[in-house]
Amino acid sequence: MKRVTTILSLIVVVAVMGVSCKDKASKKIVADNVETAVDRDEAAKNVPVMSFDKMEHDFGTIQRGTPQETTFTFTNTGNAPLIITDAKSSCGCTVPNPPKDPIAPGETGELLVKFNGSGQNQVTKTITVNANTAKGSEILRIKAFVQAPGATPAGPVK
Numbered sequence: 001m002k003r004v005t006t007i008l009s010l011i012v013v014v015a016v017m018g019v020s021c022k023d024k025a026s027k028k029i030v031a032d033n034v035e036t037a038v039d040r041d042e043a044a045k046n047v048p049v050m051s052f053d054k055m056e057h058d059f060g061t062i063q064r065g066t067p068q069e070t071t072f073t074f075t076n077t078g079n080a081p082l083i084i085t086d087a088k089s090s091c092g093c094t095v096p097n098p099p100k101d102p103i104a105p106g107e108t109g110e111l112l113v114k115f116n117g118s119g120q121n122q123v124t125k126t127i128t129v130n131a132n133t134a135k136g137s138e139i140l141r142i143k144a145f146v147q148a149p150g151a152t153p154a155g156p157v158k
Contacts, residue, residue, distance in 0.1 A: 047134045048082035048105070051075045059115070059144035066117040071110045072140055076103045078133070086130040087111065093118045094125040094142065111140070119146045 057070040076082040082103040087096035097112040113127055124143040130136065 046080040047078050048076050048080045048103070048132060049078035050082060050129070050131060050133055050138055051077045052138065052140070055139075056141040056143070057113075059142065061145045061147060062117055064117055064120065064146050064148050067114065068117055068144065069112060069114045070142065071112050072127075073108060073110050074103075075108045076105050079105050080132075081105070082109070082131055082133070084109075084111075084129060084131045086128075088128050088130075089113075090126045094127065096127045096129070098129065113140070113142060115142055115144070117144070117146060119144075120148070121146065 051074060053073045057072070059068045059070070062068060082105075084098040084103075087098040089096055093116045095114045097114070099109045099111070103109040111127075111129065115125065122143065123146050124141060127140040127142070129138045129140065131138070
């Protein structure tokens with residue numbers, strides 16, 4: 001009885017597979033979908049690329065509470081307009097100010113970053129810039145050695 005059940009089960013499986021494989025895969029392709037996919041792939045090649053002149057800025061040794069600022073200059077080396085959607089820092093003591101208008105291919109833009117000089121000793125902050133690039137975001141860094149007012153300079157004394 002087990003053999004008969006096994007043999008019948010195998011026959012059913014083979015019959016089902018034979019029926020499901022009748023249709024040729026090439027007949028299932030819809031021409032409109034192929035054209036849409038080609039257009040989508042072509043559009044995906046048109047993306048902006050942010051190329052920064054520097055990814056990190058070192059303010060050096062500063063006095064605590066002394067505001068600092070720097071500018072990160074970038075160029076859109078891609079082939080579509082660059083749109084910065086957001087720029088956030090790792091803490092409230094650092095404020096990025098990105099350009100509001102789109103940056104055309106080949107054009108440059110500036111991202112102003114203000115740091116209020118808070119903290120103590122070696123301080124590193126990050127700025128995450130979100131844009132319509134293939135990567136989606138870039139991470140910039142600022143750093144400084146923050147001294148208390150009236151403190152002697154760090155390092156060797158002459």
